[in-house]
Amino acid sequence: MNKEKKILGDDRRQKILFWLKTEAAPLTGSELAKRTNVSRQVIVQDISLLKAKKEPILATSQGYVYLHPPGPVEKIERIIVSHHTPEQTIEELYLLVDHGVTVKDVIIEHPVYGDLTASVMVRNRKEVDDFIKKIEKTNASYLSQLTDGTHLHTLEADSEEQMEAAIKSLKEANLLME
Numbered sequence: 159m160n161k162e163k164k165i166l167g168d169d170r171r172q173k174i175l176f177w178l179k180t181e182a183a184p185l186t187g188s189e190l191a192k193r194t195n196v197s198r199q200v201i202v203q204d205i206s207l208l209k210a211k212k213e214p215i216l217a218t219s220q221g222y223v224y225l226h227p228p229g230p231v232e233k234i235e236r237i238i239v240s241h242h243t244p245e246q247t248i249e250e251l252y253l254l255v256d257h258g259v260t261v262k263d264v265i266i267e268h269p270v271y272g273d274l275t276a277s278v279m280v281r282n283r284k285e286v287d288d289f290i291k292k293i294e295k296t297n298a299s300y301l302s303q304l305t306d307g308t309h310l311h312t313l314e315a316d317s318e319e320q321m322e323a324a325i326k327s328l329k330e331a332n333l334l335m336e
Contacts, residue, residue, distance in 0.1 A: 165194040171204050184221030218279040219289050234315045239335040241308045250333045251286040257324035265310040266301045
């Protein structure tokens with residue numbers, strides 16, 4: 159934090175909402191902290207308060223995003239079952255985003271906790287690269303490693319043709335379970 163004046167309480171949360179609603183790219187907690195001259199932990203608390211007020215904010219690996227209600231064009235959504243090694247994750251994600259498909263999440267069935275879902279939210283190669291780098295930098299495991307490679311993804315596309323082409327490419331690469 160620098161010597162500039164902190165943006166306090168409700169004013170800060172209103173600015174955060176404005177930025178999340180108007181900017182196309184996800185905003186990290188660090189970026190929001192810098193803009194408001196508070197700590198990242200304060201931003202995490204602000205986001206929690208906003209979520210408690212039913213603001214549709216999603217924490218992704220790239221930062222926070224505001225989930226706008228769908229516009230007049232409805233997206234095609236499908237859940238697929240994949241199976242592959244951790245090393246094949248980048249191939250899987252590239253195949254999907256190269257067809258214009260957004261990978262919204264990853265879901266596994268844990269023997270104790272039941273279904274576990276984590277946000278992925280990648281829609282292009284740069285976001286895939288950033289996601290993979292974050293996994294590597296933090297030395298985190300992929301959720302699919304808990305299930306020997308079997309996992310689900312919720313996919314979103316603008317058209318049925320995009321979705322079908324993406325799924326076909328996963329089949330051809332032997333990354334899809336049928």
